[in-house]
Amino acid sequence: MKIALSIPGYPDINTGATPLPEGTPTGGLDTAARAIGVLIDFAIIAAVIFAVYLLIRGGLNMMTSGGDKERFAKGRERLRYAIIGLIVIFLSFFLISIIGGFFGVNLLNFYK
Numbered sequence: 001m002k003i004a005l006s007i008p009g010y011p012d013i014n015t016g017a018t019p020l021p022e023g024t025p026t027g028g029l030d031t032a033a034r035a036i037g038v039l040i041d042f043a044i045i046a047a048v049i050f051a052v053y054l055l056i057r058g059g060l061n062m063m064t065s066g067g068d069k070e071r072f073a074k075g076r077e078r079l080r081y082a083i084i085g086l087i088v089i090f091l092s093f094f095l096i097s098i099i100g101g102f103f104g105v106n107l108l109n110f111y112k
Helices: 029-063 069-103
Strands: none
Touching: 029 069
């Protein structure tokens, strides 16, 4: 069984390229890009929600430490890692945007 992907602009009337043989399945990378985009959207949203949860939990640990230095330090570490995580999430967001722009594919569906 042969599988062919359609290429945007193929067949091109101007260049005289021949059309695909009759019965050749076409699809393209559009469907795969949408599926990957949905997974990336879900991963970014879930990561941001989790990082905000850790920010809140770290802040609560610090506020309710009651003078316990170990619990305060644990909350401070949680806050630090949550902030670093948010920075990594946003850097990956911009990196995905740049890579998608390079290949001409919008991988971030919620960012049009």
